[in-house]
Amino acid sequence: MSLSCFDLGERMLSVDEALEAILGFAAASSPAHETLPLAALRGRVLSEDITSPVNVPQNTNAAMDGIALAWPVGQQSQRQVQEQGQKHAPLALPECWALVGESLAGHGYRDEVPEHAAVSITTGAPMPPGTDTVIMSEQLEEAPPEAGRERVRVTRPETVKVGQHVRQAGEDVPLGAVALTAGTRLAAEHLGLLASLGVDRARVSRQVKVAIFSTGDEVTAPGEPLPMDGIFDANRFSLHGLLTALGVEVIDLGILADSSQGMVSALRDAAAAADMVITSGGVSVGQADWIKPALAETGELGFWRIAMRPGRPLAFGRLGSERVPFFGLPGNPVAVMVTFLQFVQPLIRRLQGEHAWQPLRLMARAEESLKSRSGRVDFLRGVYHADESGQLWVRSTGRQGSGILSSMVAANCLIEIAAPCAGIEAGETVTLQPFMHRG
Structure with a gap:
């Protein structure tokens, strides 16, 4: 099967066949790139690997407030002795330590620390030359001065371990290591990592532009008077939210009436302005469905039927000389969201350079x-939770009609029932897809 031949025709495709064909469309695509400052990178996809120009952390430093010292040569801690299974410990760590200075974050102690002496140190401060162990403040108490020097006493010295509470230079990210790989969608934690490397900008895939519009004489924009036979346009706003969550630039073309020539003109204009075009409604076999004929005049239709519920009538093709991918989604609002998550989202992520992305799937008990019905994949709106033992359980949100948008609001996942299944009994295992677009 190859979508490039557009030979899928009228055949009913499985969900996997449809997804393979859609992703195959993007196989030869190479997204354009741009370089953006760090503050503008959230949600964008890296176009190249980021190699660390520094060690993170730059210096070996203290993980706790306390004192830094050099472990006496030839001695082991009581804890080490126990870990090694020895019966007798060497000499114990000295209880009292003279303080010869301090190392602060941003202002390290640069001199060599004498034997049996220590330096006060704060969290994040560089370890002074020769020191290798930190004893936290909670394990220290003041001792009488000696030879004009302050001293501290270590309580429970047998619990101290050589090298404790020390962060080694480069233990997070070493110099020259690949910190982030191309294809990573940048979230807050990635921005923090880039900042810790001193990276102030990065090369990312150019923002994908997606044109959307709704179709139908009965569709009315929110805020307008609702005609006797009208419905408010929910689909365009659901799509807008789903697209912006993926970092897409949305071109909102509003509502188009049921007109063949109007549809042809709209599709041509949308293809010239966008990297993808999405409509909702008008793709089934009804008398007033204009999308398929208009697509035949302005581009090519790959397929339009998928063995799934909701969302069986879904047209996919390409428009104009630009070969812009086109989705004609169903008219019912739940079907729009389900088909977007299963088919549109993977293609957008692929066009953005996120080639390794896979939807999160979890296993739960019903x-x-x-x-369900054998021969098609059913996507039910569901609510999942974990019991006290950590076992996931899931239930449906009730009525599953594809026009019941409130059931989508009540859900936190889709329950995916595979095509061979004629239903799931209580207690059986089922696959679910959490709604990752929320929050």
Whole structure:
């Protein structure tokens, strides 16, 4: 099977066949790139590997407030002796230590620390030359001065371990290591990592532009008077939210009436302005469905039927000489969101350079019997939770009609029932897809 031949025609495709064909469309695509400052990178996809120009941390430093000291040569801690299974410990760590200075974060102690002496140190401060161990403040108490020097006493010295509470230079990210790979979608933690490397900008895939519009004489924009036979346009705003969550630039073309020539003109204009075009409604076999004929005039139709519920009528093709990918999603609002998550989202992520992305799937036990029909994949709106033992359980949100958008609001996942299954009995294992776009 090859979508490039556009030979799928009228055949009903499985979900896997449809997804393979859609992703195959992007196999030869190479996204354009741009370089952006660090503050503008959230949600964007890296176009190149980021190699660390420094050690992170730059210096070996203290992980706790306390004192830094050099472990006496030839001695082991009582803890080390126990770990090694020895019966007798060498000489114990000295209880009292003279203080010869301090090492502060941003202002390290640069001199060599004498034997049996220590330096006060704060969290993040560089370890002074020759020191290798930190004893935290909670394990220290003041001792009488000696020879004009302050001293501290270590309580429970047998619990101290050589090298404790020390962060080694480069233990997070060593110099020259690949810190982030191309194809990474940058979240807050990635921005923090880049900043810790001193990276103030990065090369990312150019923002994908997606044109959306709704179709149908009955569709009315929110805020306008609702005609007797009208419905408010929910689909365009659901799509807008789903797209912006993926870092997409949305071109909102509004609502188009049921008109063949109007549809042809709109598709041509959208293809010239966007990297992808998405419509909702008008792709089934109804008398007033204009998308398929208009697509035949302005581009090519790859397929339009998938063995799934909701979302069986889904048209996929390409528009104009630009070969812009086109999705004609169903008209029912739940079907729009389900088909977007299964098919549109993977293609957008692929076009953005996120080639390794896979949807998160979890296994749970059904709290109740779940209806399905063999021969198609059913996506039910569900609510999952973990019991006290950590076992995941899932139940449906009730009525599963593809026009019941409130069931999507009540859900935190889709329950995915595979095509061979005629239903799921209570207690059986089922696959679920958490709603990762929320939050």
